[in-house]
Amino acid sequence: MGDIHRYDVPDTWPTWCPGCGNFGIWNAMKNAYANMDLAPHKTAIVCGIGCSGNLSYWINTYVLHSLHGRSIPVAQGVKLANSDLTVIVHAGDGDTYGEGLGHLLHAARRNIDITVFVHDNQVYGLTTGQPSPTSFKGTKWKVAPEGVFAAPVPPLPLALIAGATFVGRGFSGENKHLSELIVKAIRHRGFSLVDIGQPCVTFNHVNTWKWWNDHVYTLDETEHDRFDYDLALKKAQEVGDKIPIGVLYEVEKPTFDDEYRSLNAETLARAPIEDIDVDKLMARHL
Amino acid sequence: MSNSRLNWKIGGEAGYGIMTVGEIFSKAFIKGGYCVVAHTEYPSLIRGGHNTFQVRIDAQRIRAPIQPVDILVALNAETVELDLNDLVPGGVLLYDAQSSNVAPTREDIILCEVPLLQLVTDLQLPKVAVNVAAMGASVGLIGYELTLLNAAIQDAFGGKGEKIVEQNVSAARAGYDYVTRAYPEPYKGGLAPIQGPRRMTLTGNDAICMGALKAGMKFIAIYPMTPTHTIMTYIASHAREYGVAMVQPEDEIAGINMAVGASFAGARSMVATSGGGFSLMVEGLGLAGATENPLVVVDGQRPGPSTGLATRTAQGDLRFCLHASQGDFFRVVLAPGDPEECFFETFRAFNLADALQTPVLVLTDKHLATTFFAAEPFETNGLAIDRGLLLAEGEVPADFKRYEATPTGVSARTVPGVEGGIFNANSDEHDERGHFSEDAPVVATLVDKRCRKYFTAAALLDGIKYHGNVTSGTVLVGWGSTKGAILDAMDFLRARDGVELGFLQVLFMSPFPSQLVKERLEGKRVVLIENNRGAQLGSLIKEHAQIRPDHTILRYDGRAFNADELYERIKEVL
Ligand SMILES: Cc1ncc(C[n+]2csc(CCOP(=O)(O)OP(=O)(O)O)c2C)c(N)n1
Ligand code: SF4
Ligand SMILES: [Mg+2]
Numbered sequence: 104m105g106d107i108h109r110y111d112v113p114d115t116w117p118t119w120c121p122g123c124g125n126f127g128i129w130n131a132m133k134n135a136y137a138n139m140d141l142a143p144h145k146t147a148i149v150c151g152i153g154c155s156g157n158l159s160y161w162i163n164t165y166v167l168h169s170l171h172g173r174s175i176p177v178a179q180g181v182k183l184a185n186s187d188l189t190v191i192v193h194a195g196d197g198d199t200y201g202e203g204l205g206h207l208l209h210a211a212r213r214n215i216d217i218t219v220f221v222h223d224n225q226v227y228g229l230t231t232g233q234p235s236p237t238s239f240k241g242t243k244w245k246v247a248p249e250g251v252f253a254a255p256v257p258p259l260p261l262a263l264i265a266g267a268t269f270v271g272r273g274f275s276g277e278n279k280h281l282s283e284l285i286v287k288a289i290r291h292r293g294f295s296l297v298d299i300g301q302p303c304v305t306f307n308h309v310n311t312w313k314w315w316n317d318h319v320y321t322l323d324e325t326e327h328d329r330f331d332y333d334l335a336l337k338k339a340q341e342v343g344d345k346i347p348i349g350v351l352y353e354v355e356k357p358t359f360d361d362e363y364r365s366l367n368a369e370t371l372a373r374a375p376i377e378d379i380d381v382d383k384l385m386a387r388h389l
Numbered sequence: 390m391s392n393s394r395l396n397w398k399i400g401g402e403a404g405y406g407i408m409t410v411g412e413i414f415s416k417a418f419i420k421g422g423y424c425v426v427a428h429t430e431y432p433s434l435i436r437g438g439h440n441t442f443q444v445r446i447d448a449q450r451i452r453a454p455i456q457p458v459d460i461l462v463a464l465n466a467e468t469v470e471l472d473l474n475d476l477v478p479g480g481v482l483l484y485d486a487q488s489s490n491v492a493p494t495r496e497d498i499i500l501c502e503v504p505l506l507q508l509v510t511d512l513q514l515p516k517v518a519v520n521v522a523a524m525g526a527s528v529g530l531i532g533y534e535l536t537l538l539n540a541a542i543q544d545a546f547g548g549k550g551e552k553i554v555e556q557n558v559s560a561a562r563a564g565y566d567y568v569t570r571a572y573p574e575p576y577k578g579g580l581a582p583i584q585g586p587r588r589m590t591l592t593g594n595d596a597i598c599m600g601a602l603k604a605g606m607k608f609i610a611i612y613p614m615t616p617t618h619t620i621m622t623y624i625a626s627h628a629r630e631y632g633v634a635m636v637q638p639e640d641e642i643a644g645i646n647m648a649v650g651a652s653f654a655g656a657r658s659m660v661a662t663s664g665g666g667f668s669l670m671v672e673g674l675g676l677a678g679a680t681e682n683p684l685v686v687v688d689g690q691r692p693g694p695s696t697g698l699a700t701r702t703a704q705g706d707l708r709f710c711l712h713a714s715q716g717d718f719f720r721v722v723l724a725p726g727d728p729e730e731c732f733f734e735t736f737r738a739f740n741l742a743d744a745l746q747t748p749v750l751v752l753t754d755k756h757l758a759t760t761f762f763a764a765e766p767f768e769t770n771g772l773a774i775d776r777g778l779l780l781a782e783g784e785v786p787a788d789f790k791r792y793e794a795t796p797t798g799v800s801a802r803t804v805p806g807v808e809g810g811i812f813n814a815n816s817d818e819h820d821e822r823g824h825f826s827e828d829a830p831v832v833a834t835l836v837d838k839r840c841r842k843y844f845t846a847a848a849l850l851d852g853i854k855y856h857g858n859v860t861s862g863t864v865l866v867g868w869g870s871t872k873g874a875i876l877d878a879m880d881f882l883r884a885r886d887g888v889e890l891g892f893l894q895v896l897f898m899s900p901f902p903s904q905l906v907k908e909r910l911e912g913k914r915v916v917l918i919e920n921n922r923g924a925q926l927g928s929l930i931k932e933h934a935q936i937r938p939d940h941t942i943l944r945y946d947g948r949a950f951n952a953d954e955l956y957e958r959i960k961e962v963l
Contacts, residue, residue, distance in 0.1 A: 115824075147654065147805040152816070159813055160825050165805035167653050167814040168825075169646065170676050176643040177676075180650025180658070181805070183634050184608055188654065188805050209639040363634045372655030372804060374632055376605025377774050384599050384627070385766045387544075388589035389420075 105140040107133045112163050122312075124301030125154060127275030128193075128222055129161065134278075135285035141189060149178040151194030151203075153229045154303070155222035158193050172202025175210045178217045179359075185372040186360045189289060192219040197227045200236040200256045207258070211265035211294050213359035218269075218288045218295040221258065224303035225310045232306030242309050259339035262296045263332070263352060269295035270339065270352040274319050275302065276312060277348060287350055293358050300346070322349030329353045392578045393448035396455060397527060399520065400441040400472055401464030403434055406517045409545060411442035414524050415590050415761045416541035418446045421534060422585025426873070427761040428454050428949070433615070433699035439467050448583055449880075452727060452762070452873030453952040460530065460576070462523045464505070466491045473498075481576055483526060485519070501530060501572060508563040518560040525564030532575030534582055535565050589764050593757035593870075596728040597687060598623040599767070600735030601659055602631050605774060606685070608651035608658040610636045610644035615699050616755040617661040617689040641666035645673030645686070652682045653814055655779075655804035657739050661687035664706050665696065671713045674748055678718030680814040681792065681802070681839065683742035683749075683777075685735070690754040692947045701947030702755035704869055704920040708928070710750045711899055719798075719842040721749040722899040726872025728764045730896070731757070736772055744777040744849070745842045746799055752898075754920065756949035757870035778802055785809040790821040794834050798841030843900050852902030855909060858889040863963065864910060865892045866938065867918040868926050870949065875918055877952030878959055885956075888963070895926060903933040916940045916962055920949060 110133045119125045136146075146164040150156035152171035159168035165188075169177045174192045182190040199207055199221045210217065227233040234244045236256040243250050262270050269291040273281040281299065288295040300319065302312045327349070328334055335352035369375075397414065401407050408429065415427040423446045431440040445454055458475040461468070463484040469491045476482060478497040485505040493500060503526045509518040521542070528538050539558050546554045598620055601609070611621045624635050634651075638644040641662055648658040662670065667688045677684040688710055692703035710722050721741050725734045731753065738749040778801040785803060791812035793800040800821075803810025813823035818835060820826040826835075857879055867875050875892050882888040893909045895902065910930070917927045917938035922945040927938050940962040944950055 112824075144808045144811055145806055149650065157825075159815065163811060165811055165814075166823075167650065167680065168816050169649075170672055170816060173642065173646040173673065173676075176638065176646035177650035177653075179636075179643075180608065180610075180647035180652075181654045182650075183636070183647070184651035184654035184656035184658075185804075185806060205639055206643055209643065366629050366632075366634070369632055371607040371632070371634055371651070372806070374605070374607060376607070376657065379603055379605055379631070381599050381603045381769060382766075384602065385589055388591045388595065389587060389766070 105137040107137040109143060110136050110163050112161050115161055117161050118157070119154060120305045122304040123154070124224060124275035124303065125158065125222060127278050127281065128220070128299055128301060129158060131278050131281040132285055134282040135289070138282070138286055139289065145187065146189045146191065147181045148191045148193060149174045149181065151198035153195035153198055153227070155193060155195040155228070156198065172198050173206070174198065175203055175206040175219060179210060179215050182215055182217050182360050183363055183371065185370050186216070186364055187370060190217045191289065192217060194219070194221055195228065196221055196223040196225060196235045196237045200258050204256065207296070208261060208265040211262050211267040211296070214266055214268050214293045214356050215359040216292050216294070218291070219297070220285070221296070221298045222301045223298050224301045224307055226303050226307040228303050228306060239309065257340065258296070258298055259351060260336060263336050263339055267296050268293035268354050268356050269350070270335065271297045271350045272300070272346070272348045273297055274300040274315055274348050276315055277319065277321070280321060280348065284350065291353060293356055318344065318346045319348050320345055322347045322351070324349070392580055395446045395460065395531060395580055396443070396458050397446065397460045397462070398441055398443040398458045398472060398475065399462040399464065399523060400439060400468030401520065402436070402467070403431060403438045403440050404436045405464060406520045407440040407442050410520045410524060411444065412590060412761055413541045413545050414444050416544060417528070417538040419588050419590045419763045420537045420540055421582035423448060423583065424451050424585070424588070424763045425590070425761065426451055426454055428756065429759060430948070431700050439471060441468070441472065446580070448585070451877055453877045453950065455953040456951045457953070460527060462527060463489045464519060464523065465489055469493055481530065483523065483530065501568070503564060503567055505564065508567060509560055512559055512563060514556055514560055518557065521557045521560040522564035525561030526568040529565040529568035530572060530576050532579030532581070535561065537582065586765050589766060590761055591728055591764060592619065592759050592761055593725070593728055593731045593753050594619045594759065595623060596731035596764070597735045597751070597753070600732040601685070601739070602627065602633070603769060603772060604736045604739035605657050606633060606659050606739060607656035608634050608648060609660065610638045610647045611661050612638055612641045612644050612666055614663045614666045616691060616758040617663060617687055619759065620661045620687065641669040642673060645670040646676065648684055649673060649677050649680070649682050652677070652684050653680070653804065657683070659685040659687065661689065663689050663691050664709070667706070667713070675714035675716060675718070676816055677748045678714060678720060678839070679816045681746040682814065683746055685738045685742050685749050685751065687751045687753065689758045690752060692945070698947040700755065702870070702920065702949050703945065703947065704754055704871070705923070706752060707898060707925040710752055717836055718747065718839045719745070719846070720747055720899060721745065721846060721897070722752065723749070723897045724752040724869035725757070726869055726894060727757070728762050729767065732767045734896070740775040741846070743779065744775055744799070745846055746777065746802060747842060752869060754870050779804070780807065780810060782807050791823050792819060792821045792835060792838065794821060794838040797845040798838050799845060847900035850897055850900065850902070851905065852895070852897035852900065853905045853909065854894040854896055856892040856894060858891045861889060861891040863890055863914040863916060865890055865916045865918055865959065866895065866910070866926065866930070867892070868895045868898070871918055871920055874950035874952045874955045878956040881952065881956040882959065886960070898929060901929060901933045906930060907934040907936065910934065910936045914939045916942060916959060918942045918950070918955070921945055
């Protein structure tokens with residue numbers, strides 16, 4: 104077990120609202136990193152834009168605080184350029200399931216070895232409380248006084264169908280469990296999505312701490328066979344009275360970055376580029 | 390045609406291989422010592438529609454198409470209808486009466502009937518082979534060397550196996566034999582191979598790819614869009630050889646954001662697209678600007694907002710490229726005018742992107758990107774890689790500030806994996822360490838830092854090229870792909886009218902070479918030439934050099950200037 108304070112940015116403290124679920128995620132991730140003894144300089148975290156993405160200010164690794172909805176493409180570029188890095192995304196539900204939903208599905212089908220953690224507070228936090236793609240149908244908001252008309256996006260089933268090779272759900276309030284889940288997701292080689300229940304105490308008055316505590320239950324590893332795709336798809340759709348947390352699905356498959364790596368023996372970011380010969384190309388045009 | 394030049398045009402419907410003809414026919418003459426410009430016009434259709442390739446061949450240096458055609462090869466009736474008026478009096482219409490069954494309406498031309506379809510059917514070849522038979526027939530008609538055409542066929546089809554090569558060679562031979570028997574006298578004395586420099590046959594896109602590979606581009610994301618889609622083909626076929634990752638992303642938004650990520654991780658990265666795709670990339674461009682990540686962006690322009698004319702040409706994106714993205718940051722914008730510049734300026738674009746840690750935009754257009762030109766092999770000795778202030782392991786100072794507000798605006802950079810170099814590449818306004826900051830003086834300091842790169846870049850670059858007569862009272866001004874037509878029109882003026890003009894080519898639009906432009910244009914009669922409606926370079930010259938053009942020659946119908954047409958239009962204003 105490494106030192107968890109290695110991952111703190113000195114002289115800073117998160118500006119999340121007191122009681123925000125992001126604190127739990129932040130602690131769990133640092134614990135997970137310390138557990139894995141992750142080298143900060145060999146880790147690249149790409150964040151989206153939201154309260155969730157602001158985490159970029161308070162984690163001491165290489166970070167790219169990107170655009171709303173675009174952290175998954177950025178992370179894929181990082182991974183392809185240097186597959187020796189551990190590449191991790193932290194983004195919001197608006198980020199990942201709204202603005203950037205297409206990117207999520209395409210990254211899943213590529214099975215590129217990055218790990219995506221979605222801080223799913225079922226609300227747009229940073230823009231002060233609009234419904235998000237995972238807000239429940241019928242919930243009322245300032246900007247949806249008649250209630251949300253559309254059904255929520257089902258991220259985990261979508262990711263499974265698209266080809267994600269690791270799918271899990273965590274809850275900010277189950278901190279030790281979350282920390283272990285984070286370790287498993289990062290260790291998994293291939294595309295991993297972990298949706299994390301994250302109460303927003305300021306703007307989401309539906310999915311509160313109490314609501315979450317009343318609904319989540321931990322998947323029993325002896326009962327749930329995480330290698331069974333059909334079972335995983337069924338569990339992924341269990342978001343009613345009971346919401347399972349844990350590893351829903353896991354499978355080993357060749358990754359997108361491995362395919363590229365087999366093409367290019369060198370790590371792209373480190374390949375020497377002095378004196379590249381293009382005379383042979385020119386000869387083909389003569 | 391005299392016996393040192395020929396303007397040859399072939400037309401037919403899409404799906405019958407007109408596209409491959411242009412390169413093969415060009416190469417047959419470039420191998421024979423000639424200079425060639427071969428451009429294609431086609432609608433945005435896969436089957437049907439009117440496709441043409443026009444190949445201008447000359448013993449002298451030429452750089453642009455001209456309109457009057459010496460030999461028109463019609464593979465269908467539509468070509469006869471649409472292109473017959475391009476033929477010069479005394480020119481040849483080479484056609485197959487069976488497939489182009491129309492009565493040509495002109496009496497001042499020579500009809501050369503060749504049963505192309507019958508010839509290839511007799512050889513049991515598919516119908517598409519008529520275009521190769523037509524090339525053979527054309528070579529026969531002018532008494533040129535069939536072996537040179539065969540060599541070009543070998544180059545084009547060699548990768549598909551000997552059988553395909555033999556079939557095409559036999560189709561060419563059949564056309565050649567038929568014509569030399571039926572019309573034994575070479576047309577107007579014929580065209581023979583000459584002693585000329587060894588030249589490559591290549592498009593602007595080919596040259597961009599070579600420049601990028603030479604520069605060590607390691608990551609490229611391209612979502613297909615005319616006219617940069619052939620960059621994708623080129624890089625794909627050399628990706629393994631050069632160790633490049635080429636990704637076809639789900640959209641251009643993903644493409645540019647992937648490229649920013651790859652660049653952040655240390656790989657030289659590029660995206661290529663056209664205006665529509667670039668529109669989608671704009672927020673990602675700003676991300677590269679804000680986080681000071683090197684990036685090369687190629688915009689192959691085509692006409693119109695929205696879908697426009699997908700397969701035609703224009704120079705309408707200049708202002709857009711200069712200003713795309715909200716907020717203040719510096720980007721380099723440059724526009725090569727021929728294949729040499731496509732190669733050398735793309736190479737330089739990667740060095741500038743690294744040296745200035747900001748996006749570099751390379752503007753081409755359909756005309757430059759897809760026309761085949763003749764170019765002598767590029768001299769690559771002396772091309773040195775400059776990665777700028779990129780710190781390697783062990784070079785990171787103890788108190789590393791990634792965004793230190795240096796006098797040049799450029800600060801030392803690390804990439805993930807380098808110990809001691811951790812920072813936040815932050816799209817929020819930030820302080821010198823990358824930490825989020827809304828502190829007013831900090832914000833202003835860092836905005837100034839980014840924008841100071843303008844002056845750093847300006848000190849590195851000339852930004853213009855001046856061609857022709859330095860004492861001319863009249864100076865032509867242009868940018869990008871019009872360079873070829875302008876230089877050729879100047880040759881016509883010199884040869885036919887004894888007039889020697891000057892031409893100011895603006896190569897860099899950002900940083901704008903204000904002083905040099907002013908020096909060259911002050912007190913001159915300025916004739917501005919652009920392939921757009923808004924005279925966008927003209928407006929930049931007014932803004933930066935306070936000079937108004939005296940005359941403006943614009944074309945914005947989706948077609949490039951022909952050199953002869955431009956010659957006439959320049960004469961009108963002289
Ligand atoms: C292109 C773009 N559109 C809109 C915004 C404004 N915006 C900032 S954060 C946000 C929503 C954040 O919601 P979510 O992703 O769920 O993150 P949270 O704040 O809830 O953690 C929006 C719409 C933006 N930054 N960029
Ligand atoms: S608004 Fe909600 S999500 Fe954002 S910091 Fe406050 S509690 Fe957390
Ligand atoms: Mg949210």
